[in-house]
Amino acid sequence: MSTVETVDEGAVHGFLHRPASVSFASPIATLALTHGAGSNCDTVLLRAVADGFAEAGVQVLRFDLAFRVRRASGPPHPSRAAEDRAGIAEVIAAVRKDYSVPGPVLLGGHSYGGRQASMLASENPGLVDGLVLLSYPLHPPKKPEKLRTEHLPDLNTPTVVVHGSKDEFATTEEIRAALDLIPAMTALVEFEGARHDLSVVKFPVVEQTVAAATELFTLGR
Numbered sequence: 001m002s003t004v005e006t007v008d009e010g011a012v013h014g015f016l017h018r019p020a021s022v023s024f025a026s027p028i029a030t031l032a033l034t035h036g037a038g039s040n041c042d043t044v045l046l047r048a049v050a051d052g053f054a055e056a057g058v059q060v061l062r063f064d065l066a067f068r069v070r071r072a073s074g075p076p077h078p079s080r081a082a083e084d085r086a087g088i089a090e091v092i093a094a095v096r097k098d099y100s101v102p103g104p105v106l107l108g109g110h111s112y113g114g115r116q117a118s119m120l121a122s123e124n125p126g127l128v129d130g131l132v133l134l135s136y137p138l139h140p141p142k143k144p145e146k147l148r149t150e151h152l153p154d155l156n157t158p159t160v161v162v163h164g165s166k167d168e169f170a171t172t173e174e175i176r177a178a179l180d181l182i183p184a185m186t187a188l189v190e191f192e193g194a195r196h197d198l199s200v201v202k203f204p205v206v207e208q209t210v211a212a213a214t215e216l217f218t219l220g221r
Contacts, residue, residue: 002054007061011090014041014063016099017054027059028220029103031132032095034088036111037075040068045110045134045198045205052206053213057220059101063091065113076112085120092127104217108132111169111196115148118159122151130217131159132209135196138170138178147174152181160187160212162205164194187216 002017019027031053035041041062050060066087067076076084088107095105107128109117114133121127139146159182163175170178172190179186189212191203198205213219 002051002060007063010094011087012061012063012094013069014061015050017050017060017062019054019057019059027101027103028057029106029217030059030061030095030099030101031106031108032088032091032128033060033062033107033132034065034091034109034113034117035062035068036109036113036135039110040064040072043110045200048200048206049108049134049209052210056210056214058106059099061091061095061099065116081116084116085123088117088120089124089127103219104129106130106132106213106217108134110134110198111137118155118157119151121157122154125156128157130213131155131157132213133159133161134209135163135167135169135198136161136175136178137196138174141168144171144174147178149178149181152178153183155182156184158185158216160189160209160216162189162198162209162212163191164196164198164203165190165192166194167196169196185216187212 003020005016007016041064046062050062053060065084105128107117189208194203
């Protein structure tokens with residue numbers, strides 16, 4: 001179980017999940033988690049993943065990207081993607097300043113949010129200790145020639161990628177090839193039959209994502 005607090009100050013607009021289990025004297029890590037292009041941080045997927053990590057002793061801050069803070073609906077504009085990355089950097093700075101706990105600081109995101117997180121991490125080595133990328137959008141649907149992999153050879157942050165075999169933004173083979181470009185340690189969690197939304201009702205997304213992150217980032221050890 002976890003307690004959830006609304007956060008709306010400075011660059012941080014979202015919700016903080018604090019582990020409530022008596023098994024943990026204090027959180028073992030912090031995960032900043034954000035959303036995709038068509039949603040906000042209050043999705044079923046992000047709430048479930050946040051709760052799952054909190055139950056494992058990880059403090060989770062799920063937050064809105066800058067484009068969503070500016071307006072309640074509509075997709076991000078490609079010309080302002082750098083602003084979204086700058087906003088993520090501000091959130092990480094706030095996490096380290098205002099929500100600091102022992103253990104690693106992790107950064108995660110669904111789809112567009114995960115892509116921007118990985119780009120930011122490639123541009124800023126050491127910014128975070130690990131990435132959790134849910135449904136990484138490797139290319140637009142039905143446009144496999146437009147790969148979004150330019151930054152991956154510069155990504156030196158350990159990374160967990162969670163992928164559905166029926167995701168239109170990448171095949172499993174394409175994801176594996178992309179992970180081969182990353183010089184850091186990686187782990188792929190695949191769900192046969194899952195789509196881009198990674199339905200937590202149909203698949204054990206939360207349990208396996210937490211397990212993979214715990215193993216790759218050696219959480220609580």
